[in-house]
Amino acid sequence: MSDRILAGTRKGLFDLRRRAGGWDVEKVHFLGDPVTAVLNDAGTLHAALDLGHFGVKLWASRDDGASWEERPAPLYPPQPEGAEEPYPWKLKTVWTIEPGLVPGVLWAGTIPGGLFRSADDGRSWELVRELWDHPGRKKWMGGGAEQPGLHSVSVDPRNPARIAIGVSTGGVWHTEDGGRSWELGAKGMYAEYMPPENRYDEIAQDAHRIARCAAAPDHLWCQHHNGVFRSEDGGRTWTEVTSMQPSKFGFAVAVHPRDPKTAWFVPAVKDETRVPVDGKLVVARTRDGGATVEVMREGLPQRHAYDLVWRHALDVDATGERLAMGSTSGGVWISEDSGESWRELPARLPPVSCLRFA
Amino acid sequence: MPCISFTGHLRRYLPVATVEVAGDTVGAALSALFEREPRLRGYVLDDQGEIRRHVAIFVGGERRALAHPVKPEDHIYVLQALSGG
Secondary structure (H helix, E strand, O other): OOOEEEEEEOOEEEEEEEEOOEEEEEEEEOOOOOEEEEEEEOOEEEEEEEOHHHOEEEEEEOOOOOOOEEEOOOOOOOOOOOOOOOOOOOOOEEEEEEEOOOOOOEEEEEEOOOEEEEOOOOOOOEEOHHHHOOHHHHHOOOOOOOOOEEEEEEEEOOEEEEEEEEEEOOEEEEEOOOOOOOEEOOEOOOOOOOOHHHOOOHHHOOEEEEEEOOOOOOOEEEEEOOEEEEEOOOOOEOEEEOOOOOOOEEEEEEEOOOOOOOEEEEEEOOOOOOOOHHHOOOEEEEOOOOOOOEEEOEOOOOOOOOOOOOOEOEEEOOOOOOEEEEOOOOOEEEEOOOOOEOEEOOOOOOOEEEEEEO | OOEEEEOOOHHHOOOOOOEEOOOOEHHHHHHHHHHHOOOHHHHHEOOOOOEOOOEEEEEOOEEOOOOOEOOOOOEEEEEEOHHHO
């Protein structure tokens, strides 16, 4: 089991450890700076900071956080003069950093929607032009943010050239050749927020987060703006899970690393308010592929709780037993029994934007 | 030569001090400084080489663009715009 969690927050990166006395904050990095993405890959820690005034910065540590070095952030290439563009070619946020499952390769998903690839462990980045130049990209829209955001980069562990990405709002896209060609594939998803004639438009789908089962990589789950969907064909076609409780809206999804039928969600009231249903924070779990859903609340606040768990703030470790989540109100909860019960970290953090086992 | 000073906020991230640099525009003076401190560029300019939205550059009491001419006796202030929150 993993005894370490890295939590990126509005005011710094928190290194959480499990010791004999339980989980606690071990160290705080970048105190005061918003951390939007974090990754521990092959012994290197990566953190994406959004400094507001001074832009996005990437930092890396090769000694487990004892020291950090700034590395170049992804840069959009010069924007062509006169081309009609829905938004400027300027990096706003690094929303996710994912391992490429090939030594040295990392992927960065960003707002306003660019996918960047590094072949040297984050020392340099290149925009994936084949996706950025795809005519469909200009149809992407903002979701919760003003501009589109590429939040999920799901690499098939059997073949690292096969990747599914999720965009809010732009559907699910696939490459089979490491990013040289891309196809839209979100068949079966529907968008309640679109006019009836656009409801099944695959590019209009607001996939909030996509997660893949490591041991059964054709099985993907998606927490979508208006429901939960699952796929058994690598994310090309999707079926709605209609049994979601207590609501079908949410941001986060985690999938059991070995059992493709087990997944966890943190439901909330849909977009008008974005708070837990009845002020009670719960985790929803299915263990039968979505046929039934259990609602778990032991150890979670059940009175006037307005914690929202963002799309990158729920994670499951490699055993599938230990889960962690962090909220917009700064709460962090950890489960060591597959989500059935939870214990709160004895600290209130700044609002948590991302969290993962390390 | 024109002088450049930076907001104290930026000194949290970079070892910047008030310095004299050659240049006949704001942009030219900054470019000369970026050669000495390459990391600084990304803190002041965005992907398209424009002044970051939440950075403000003042010369002679007014907010200025990169193309604004500067004289040897001018002082360039690189500040955080309050729009950044």
